Amino acid sequence: MERTLAILKPDCVRKNLIGPVISQITEAGFKILALRMVHLAPHTAGGFYAVHRERPFYKDLVAFMSSGPCVPIVLEKENAVADFRALIGATDPKEAEEGTIRQLHADNKGENIVHGSDSDENAAIEIGYFFQGLDLVSTH
Ligand code: CMP
Numbered sequence: 001m002e003r004t005l006a007i008l009k010p011d012c013v014r015k016n017l018i019g020p021v022i023s024q025i026t027e028a029g030f031k032i033l034a035l036r037m038v039h040l041a042p043h044t045a046g047g048f049y050a051v052h053r054e055r056p057f058y059k060d061l062v063a064f065m066s067s068g069p070c071v072p073i074v075l076e077k078e079n080a081v082a083d084f085r086a087l088i089g090a091t092d093p094k095e096a097e098e099g100t101i102r103q104l105h106a107d108n109k110g111e112n113i114v115h116g117s118d119s120d121e122n123a124a125i126e127i128g129y130f131f132q133g134l135d136l137v138s139t140h
Pocket of ligand 1: 091111112
């Protein structure tokens with residue numbers, strides 16, 4: 001079993017899509033191990049995306065991610081990291097495959113509804129950013 005970190009971003013919350021998106025995730029076979037709703041301060045959003053701090057979109061990304069509440073979720077499944085990235089689709093919803101979460105719901109690549117970890121190593125770091133071991137509930 002593998003874990004990944006999803007974040008339902010502020011646009012997902014504003015559009016009232018928490019329920020439908022979580023349904024799509026669980027119908028795809030992911031188990032929810034932990035979940036919370038949090039309004040990130042700019043420095044906290046910036047810390048999460050620190051690897052992107054030299055990129056031209058960093059300032060807008062931090063402003064967007066701290067613009068309202070978001071919902072970090074720890075997901076578990078075999079091959080969770082790759083399978084979740086397939087489920088959410090490409091960063092730019094215009095390039096995302098039919099039926100993916102971003103293709104269905106996202107407006108553009110800055111406001112793209114959901115985040116998913118891009119490797120096992122980053123999944124562990126990102127899960128630790130939002131959750132403690134005690135928060136992770138065994139579903140077995
Ligand atoms: P995410 O998977 O959360 O990881 C980094 C985020 O930066 C990405 O999704 C996008 O929402 C955001 N972003 C904004 N502009 C760009 C861009 N031009 N290229 C890549 N990512 C971008």
